[in-house]
Amino acid sequence: xxxxxxxxxxxxxxxxxxxxxxxxxxxxxxxxxxxxxxxxxxxxxxxxxxxxxxxxxxxxxxxxxxxxxxxxxxxxxxxxxxxxxxxxxxxxxxxxxxxxxxxxxxxxxxxxxxxxxxxxx
Amino acid sequence: xxxxxxxxxxxxxxxxxxxxxxxxxxxxxxxxxxxxxxxxxxxxxxxxxxxxxxxxxxxxxxxxxxxxxxxxxxxxxxxxxxxxxxxxxxxxxxxxxxxxxxxxxxxxxxxxxxxxxxxxxxxxxxxxxxxxxxxxxxxxxxxxxxxxxxxxxxxxxxxxxxxxxxxxxxxxxxxxxxxxxxxxxxxxxxxxxxxxxxxxxxxxxxxxxxxxxxxxxxxxxxxxxxxxxxxxxxxxxxxxxxxxxxxxx
Numbered sequence: 531x532x533x534x535x536x537x538x539x540x541x542x543x544x545x546x547x548x549x550x551x552x553x554x555x556x557x558x559x560x561x562x563x564x565x566x567x568x569x570x571x572x573x574x575x576x577x578x579x580x581x582x583x584x585x586x587x588x589x590x591x592x593x594x595x596x597x598x599x600x601x602x603x604x605x606x607x608x609x610x611x612x613x614x615x616x617x618x619x620x621x622x623x624x625x626x627x628x629x630x631x632x633x634x635x636x637x638x639x640x641x642x643x644x645x646x647x648x649x650x651x
Numbered sequence: 652x653x654x655x656x657x658x659x660x661x662x663x664x665x666x667x668x669x670x671x672x673x674x675x676x677x678x679x680x681x682x683x684x685x686x687x688x689x690x691x692x693x694x695x696x697x698x699x700x701x702x703x704x705x706x707x708x709x710x711x712x713x714x715x716x717x718x719x720x721x722x723x724x725x726x727x728x729x730x731x732x733x734x735x736x737x738x739x740x741x742x743x744x745x746x747x748x749x750x751x752x753x754x755x756x757x758x759x760x761x762x763x764x765x766x767x768x769x770x771x772x773x774x775x776x777x778x779x780x781x782x783x784x785x786x787x788x789x790x791x792x793x794x795x796x797x798x799x800x801x802x803x804x805x806x807x808x809x810x811x812x813x814x815x816x817x818x819x820x821x822x823x824x825x826x827x828x829x830x831x832x833x834x835x836x837x838x839x840x841x842x843x844x845x846x847x848x849x850x851x852x853x854x855x856x857x858x859x860x861x862x863x864x865x866x867x868x869x870x871x872x873x874x875x876x877x878x879x880x881x882x883x884x885x886x887x888x889x890x891x892x893x894x895x896x897x898x899x900x
Binding site for chain 1: 701702705
């Protein structure tokens, strides 16, 4: 396994306020784009709210090429942290299966509002 | 240009695999069930979305539905059955396809006249309005009905969401006081139980101390009655002694 460029970049939740491409997000998180793609693959198939954040194509499939929303970036940051802690994607998948609420949009909004309040205070 | 060629070859192979399966001799049926089919090729051949295919596959292969490349025919049958069931459940499949044909026929049979040209879009709108009312999604071939359909679905969605939210809020407001009362009663019960336990403990403590006190009580000795005449006894004893002395001496 190739070591990350930055080992501490996923220690904290990531909150961005703009749509972000995968390459840019990979740069922010200090990983290669292929690593981010593998995280995205886990999130896409295992987290329905992440999947639904993608716009849909005319045939009903999700447009995975479109930029990531702030929520999706937050999810990928959390998956990156889990990967750093659990090491294997199978463990991450089973963690997501057991704790789906950790990646819910509600959880994201709650965390974001806390951060915003702190910044605004 | 290379990509379409690749696609067609993959399509051909997948179709060949799919069509070749029923032609296998009856004796080789057991082998046929063990055969696997490439999902990507199959989806391309059948013009299906691989994403929706894999999402349905999640029901039967929750562990590797996202990464598996080859699956047996039985799994494909399951996914196809689910897909067709979903498509049948949605009324959108038939209406947009049939409606434009009717409109085209109506266009071809009725000669062009100002009145007809004016009334035709209205008919089309009404017809599509009916479709929208039935399906809730709207036709895909015309712009105006599609936007109308979208509005209605949006409205429906908003209404459904608000109704759901109101119901949930009602439930919350209904259950919250109940929960508070229940908690209060439970807390009262806890306090009562605690007090009673405390009372029992105190009582038991006193009982124990009483028992201890009882065990530490010292028995009062019975005083012997002194009813002897001291002088008479001495004289009697002296007399006895004297007598004895006399006898012995």
